Each structure stands twice: as structure tokens, then as C-alpha cells.
Amino acid sequence: MPELPEVEVTKRALIPHIEGHTIEKLEIRETRLRWPIRVDLLKKVENEIVISLSRRGKYIFINTTPGTAMIHLGMSGSIGVFDQFVPPKKHDHFDIHLANKKIIRFNDPRRFGCFIWAGKQPEKHQLINHLGVEPLAKDFQGDYLYRLSRNRKTTIKAFIMNASVVVGVGNIYANESLFLSGIHPKRRANNIGKKRYQNLAQTIKSILTKSIEMGGTTLRNFSFTYGKEKIGYFKHNLFVYSRGGKECEACGSLIKRIVLSGRGTFYCGKCQR
Ligand SMILES: [Zn+2]
Structure with missing residues (x-):
């Protein structure tokens, strides 16, 4: 399953191809993703310039003047950049055609991903508005976790994997960061001191950052190799997972x-x- 680092790597790889470029048209071959693709709404991005590409949790935001279209990779999704005449393969569910004759192509065998119109205020969309802080942002600190955990009797592992607390700490990263912080996964969240939370927050930041950097090594050949290679995981550096x-x-x-x-x-x- 694509985790936050892989989504961040995908976003960074897409930026030079899409930011500042005009979307010519959408080509939807399969609307039955996790939520049906609303072609009528998403059509608003046609003939619009992509102002920026951003990420919130595991959602990639394509920001245009009329609003934001967001993509989630689900369980098995990936995005590639191709020349316009490259024929689609099985599970290539939609293409975003750019005026520069490139296409951004979404592939997802299991169809748990989505392509959704989020309007002018994507942060208020129901899939986004409950999300907790970004783990790589300044406001994600040990003090934040400590404060939030005082009345939580849940396990520390469930606590840091709760997207309304902090986004993007998937199962692999939760296991690894708890090991590196020396915290037992079954320990109650309200039974951990401030110092240990500070250590844990820094560990989560560094493990995600390292994973993004490792995924970044394949960016060079992104257009051709992305989608075939699994990137963003600590394939060889797992301590416990x-x-x-x-x-x-x-x-x-x-x-x-x-x-x-x-x-x-x-x-x-x-x-x-
Ligand atoms: Zn040991």
C-alpha cells in the first residue's frame, strides 16, 4: 500500500510535469473507483492551468482556479507520466491530458483509489477536514502528542496510527518508530511521559524523511520506471517490521x-x- 513517503515522492516527481501547465482534457475509462468518479464536476479543471500540486495526508491536490481535484492511491494505485500516444494498459483508469502533450496516467488494479472534486476549499472537504497534523510540519512535536494523549487509554501504536492525531504513520512506520524510540507498542498512550513523546515525534519525522529521500533516488527515471518499482519503503532497513x-x-x-x-x-x- 502506498504510504505517505511514496505519495510525497509521487507528488514531487509530478510537480515539474504538471505545475504551470494547462490541463487540456480528462479521459476517464473507468469511473468505479472507491467512490465513483464524478466526471461532470472534475471537468471544471479542463482548460485550466495547474497553479500548484500539494499533498495533505495521502491525498494529492491538483490546485486550479475553479478548485481542487484530489487523487488518493488507495491500496494499489500509482501515477505515471507518459507521452500522449502511449496506449493505456489494463487498470489505467484515467488520464489527465496536458497541453504540452504529456499525460498523467492513473493505474490502480484494486480500485481503492479515488479521483475527487474537492472544490475551492479542499481543507473543508469531508475526507480532509478531520485529518490531524502533518508529521513533517513544525506543529507535530512531542508536546503535541503528550497533550493530546492525556485522556487516551488506547495503545500508543493505535494512537500514532490514528489519522485524526497525525496523518501518514502507517503500520510499517508505526512499528519501526516505536522500536527506535524504545516504546512498547501496547503501552497506553496516557502512560508515556513528555520526554519519550519528544523522542518519538523526532523519530517519526526522521524515519519518514529518510524514506522520502530513498524514494527520491528513482526520480530521475520517473516517467518510465515509476509504477514498476516499489519505492518509498525501507526494504533493507527494517528493524522489526x-x-x-x-x-x-x-x-x-x-x-x-x-x-x-x-x-x-x-x-x-x-x-x-
Ligand atoms: Zn532488542
Whole structure:
């Protein structure tokens, strides 16, 4: 599943292709995504210049004068840039044709992604307005987590994965950042001190930043290789995630696997308290 770093990498890779360019037309081949594509509304972007491309949570915002169209990659979505005559493949559900003869093409085998008209104030859209802070923004700090957690009896793992607290901390990043912060995933959120929260917030920031930088290495060949390669994940640098039964790299104990809030949870019982 594309996580926040992969969405950020996608956004950055798309910016030079789309910002400042005019959208000529939309070509929708399949409207049945997670929510049906409202072609009538999205048509408003036709013949408009893309003012900017931005990201909120895992949504990519295409900002134009009449309003914002937003894309979510869902479980299996990816976006590529192609020359206009490249024929679509299976699962290529829509194209955004640009006046510069390039197309932005959305592929999504499982169709959990979406392409939605969010109007002039996308931050007020119902899919966006409940979202918590951005993990890479200044306002995401240990003090913020500490304050918010005082009356939360939920586990720390569920707390940091709650999108109304902070967006973009998916299962991999939650597991890894708790290990690196030495916090047991089952510890109650209201039972963690300010110092440990400060450490955790910095760890989340650095793990996401590092992942974005790693994804960035494939940007050069974005137009041709993106979509075939999985980027943005810590493929070789995972300390606990998916390592159940293997040795902890810090202490040699065996990594445990449990299920917490329905998600695979990995931790070292010795390093994490
Ligand atoms: Zn350990």
C-alpha cells in the first residue's frame, strides 16, 4: 500500500510535469473507483492551468482556479507520466491530458483509489477536514502528542496510527518508530511521559524523511520506471517490521509478533518498554 513517503515522492516527481501547465482534457475509462468518479464536476479543471500540486495526508491536490481535484492511491494505485500516444494498459483508469502533450496516467488494479472534486476549499472537504497534523510540519512535536494523549487509554501504536492525531504513520512506520524510540507498542498512550513523546515525534519525522529521500533516488527515471518499482519503503532497513522470530539487531532477543487493532505488530520485548 502506498504510504505517505511514496505519495510525497509521487507528488514531487509530478510537480515539474504538471505545475504551470494547462490541463487540456480528462479521459476517464473507468469511473468505479472507491467512490465513483464524478466526471461532470472534475471537468471544471479542463482548460485550466495547474497553479500548484500539494499533498495533505495521502491525498494529492491538483490546485486550479475553479478548485481542487484530489487523487488518493488507495491500496494499489500509482501515477505515471507518459507521452500522449502511449496506449493505456489494463487498470489505467484515467488520464489527465496536458497541453504540452504529456499525460498523467492513473493505474490502480484494486480500485481503492479515488479521483475527487474537492472544490475551492479542499481543507473543508469531508475526507480532509478531520485529518490531524502533518508529521513533517513544525506543529507535530512531542508536546503535541503528550497533550493530546492525556485522556487516551488506547495503545500508543493505535494512537500514532490514528489519522485524526497525525496523518501518514502507517503500520510499517508505526512499528519501526516505536522500536527506535524504545516504546512498547501496547503501552497506553496516557502512560508515556513528555520526554519519550519528544523522542518519538523526532523519530517519526526522521524515519519518514529518510524514506522520502530513498524514494527520491528513482526520480530521475520517473516517467518510465515509476509504477514498476516499489519505492518509498525501507526494504533493507527494517528493524522489526515483518521480522517476527528473527533476532533483534540491538540486543539479539527474538522479535515478537502480535496482532494489535487488527494489524501485524512487531517488537522487541527487551528493547521496548
Ligand atoms: Zn532488542
